[in-house]
Amino acid sequence: MPFRVMLSRAAGFLCIITISLLQPHKVQAQLSFGGYAGSHYAGIHGVPSNPASAAATHYKWDVNIGGLDASVGNTYARFPRSIILHPPDSTGAMKRNVNYFLDSAANPGKKQFGWGNMDVMMPSVLYSIDENQSVAFTWRIRAMGNVGNVKTDVANFFGLDFPNKQLIGQNYDMELANGSFHWWNEFGFTYASVIKDDGEHRLKGGVTLKLLSGIAAGYAQVEGASFVMNAAHSADITRGTMKMGYSQGLNDWEKPTLSNYKMFGNLGFGMDLGIVYEWRDEVDGLQGYDDDQWNPEADDYRMRLGVSITDLGGITYKKNPNSKDLDLRTTGIDPSNIGIKKGEGWQQYYRRISQYFTPIASKDKFTMNTPAALNVMLDYNVDGRIFVNAKGVMALTSGKSDPSKTYAMTQLQVTPRIDGQHFGAYLPLEINAHGQFDAGVGFRAGPLVIGSSTMLSNLFQKNKNRMDGFIALRIVPIRFGQTKLGCPAAQF
Template identity: 65%
Template sequence: MPFRVKLLRHLRLLFIATSFTLGAYEAQAQFTLGGYSNSHYAGIHGVPNNPASAAGTHYKWDVNIAGIQGGAGNTYIRFPRSILLHPPDSLQALKQNRDYFLDTAAASTKKQLAWGNVDVMMPSVLYSIDELSAVAFTWRVRSMANGGNITTDVANFFAQDFPNPAFANKRYDMPWANGSFHWWNEFGFSYARVLKDDGNTVFKAGATLKLLSGVAAGYAQVDNATFVMHSRTNGEINDGTLKVGYSDGLANWQNPALSNYKLFGNMGVGMDVGITYEWRATVDGLTGYDDSQWNTEADDYRLRLGVSITDLGSITYKKNPGSRDLDLRTENVNTSDLRVRKGESWQQYYTRISTYFTALPSEDKFRMNTPAALNITADYNIDGRFFINAGGRMALNAGKFDPSKTYMISYFQVTPRYDARYIGGYLPLTVNRSGQVDAGVGLRLGPLVIGSSTMLSNLFQKNKNRLDGFIALRIIPIKRGEGKVGCPGTNF
């Protein structure tokens, strides 16, 4: 089989979980690798998580050549290892209890979720003006898919051979279910500065202003729906509304997918802001860059704390005329007609089923919010090479108030790490808001950084429901020669 075909099949598999259920995209959609992105060697790769980290860094300059992070997963469906090596040609080719296993026994109150994301960092650069201030330019191309918040009994109703007579004559409630997709481009312009340095304490602050341009976006949200299926051909929906909006870019999707990418199609603005605090056990403070390349005192802190708010912003899209809100109430609907027919695109499906319901007035534009999040980190320096990093991320716009948004997962992470000048190792341990626990591994070898926050967990799990990966190549200053004994900044 040609390599290109194999690659496309594996990429398709990455998003199968999202296609199977109305899940909530909850991946770590920042350009980040656990532990590495919050380390003092992250350079340009630390700016998307906290722009204040750019000030007083080790590097006089740092250039990202290219980097990519991707992830997908869900809480409802697991896949065996074998399917990763031999992905199916289509969703229809998958067989239940052979190619996938459903979490049908979960409590009915549990919310089922799924997710997928890709974040590509294009050529980007950080430049330290001096030991007190720095500027950075980042270029990222990002995409996310969100959705979910349906209970297990509703997920079973649609996933178990729908329409299945076994689920007949029972009332189902769907207070809130949502799904969205967003693909956008962003140019970030950052400035960071040391505000205070008295030798024992160092305060830094930074901000990134973003110029956003949207490629494609769409959303759907069901509110307060109740329904009963009487048979395979008859059902009723007693209450509920469906809010839908999608852009022309999504309606007129072309193959291959990259042919849809166009700059400056739908404009918007965004912002990241952040601060850091460093406590130093001995009075030294920050020094300058020796030979204009290396700040030796950048990591002499004993404890560093950071707080940032990222991805404040939005992009406005014009609604495609085919997208409209619907009143779902109907006393008689052919339940079988609600299935997606063979060869039917999602646009054709929505156009068809919308004829069964009453259209509601809606705006001709929608604003797609970017995934705002609050980030808090603590970094403890054990002996100059070994560190412990703890951090949390909390989504700021994951509620049901506004359906047209993408949003982060809320999670907590602890990462032991080893960091020397040209080598680093990271062992992120993560628990997300759904209670899923993951262990991963990362490695920094000079200009190359590679890793995954789920790699170790997946090695020991027979059936898997999430995966992710990170790889980036950068150009950093390399200075040969011996470092000073006891100075962690020059230890390797």
């Protein structure tokens, strides 16, 4: 789907919710690689979560050939498995309570959210300078969309038989509702090193400096809006403003979508910072690897604690002049006029919609922040083969004060795992800020990593509102020679 269409739906959804018109099509970052990224065998795939993890690993080098991590979800609508596997030709053909089910009975004040995230790791490499220092290069192509803060009563106004004559005369307030999307390219240059090592305690630090290039971005935020539907084709908006912007490049969008990818357009800068502390005692199982394995005692820890701040930075875009901030106050507006009409282009749409509202002066540029997050990870070594990992992600930006942001999702994940030199199995259990619980499964077999953080929970849910998956292929220096006795982890 072209990104300008995605913006159309997100912006239209917010408009609608404020003004009274379209139907909500819901489209934040997810914990990457479902518990596997916290493994001491993650190598290059652990660097995006914490750059310090690159230092003092078992790998002299580690190359990612290609990887994909994607997720999508929302809190308002659920869909049966049949629709997910065989989607209809158009959304207009979908029937409520047959093809989708809405959270219409929720507390009217409850806020509804939607998100989508895709992270493609292109060829990337980690190289150990020596037993203490490492460098890494990561190339990622990322896309993220957020819609949220929409109260259930407002979502129901547009989602339940709109225009519903039973709702005529009722007032609706929307203090804040926002949506954004961002598609960007990212080159990361990482340096990590052991800062202190006295045998029992080891401290590692790392930094990733990023060169960012923006491909497409857009946002819309409704603030302080109140509206009432007087009749099926007449509504009054008594207060409210909409801040909106999208990048100039969307006006010249080409098909296919990938033809719009530019490696060095709209330059920006970013950074990740991280530290890792390891406490060691005598740990049977992670000692006694083959002498020819690089840095064989690299991960001889009983407990490991990591803290990092990721995705600091942003990209500045030239704002398309047609995407204006608007004073939404108006009377007698027909909600159907706010939607994009069939065959209508972007310039035509914004020229037409601006006639219904009063434009507000705004800057000709905007900065789309990347999804900054605080990451805290605790990894406990049970017996050298069995580990328990806990990781929390706290979003540091939410888009409320500045609408031109993409933002991470606050969540907690606990992953029991079996990890060996050539094989790993992962059972991620997670709960997010919206109270949604998921269970998944992941596997690492030699160079292949595959799994999903929602696979197990989705197997037992008749109707679904979120899903994710990840897959990656690596080149790692694997040796299948003889191993020393008393080394269970090396037997995998």
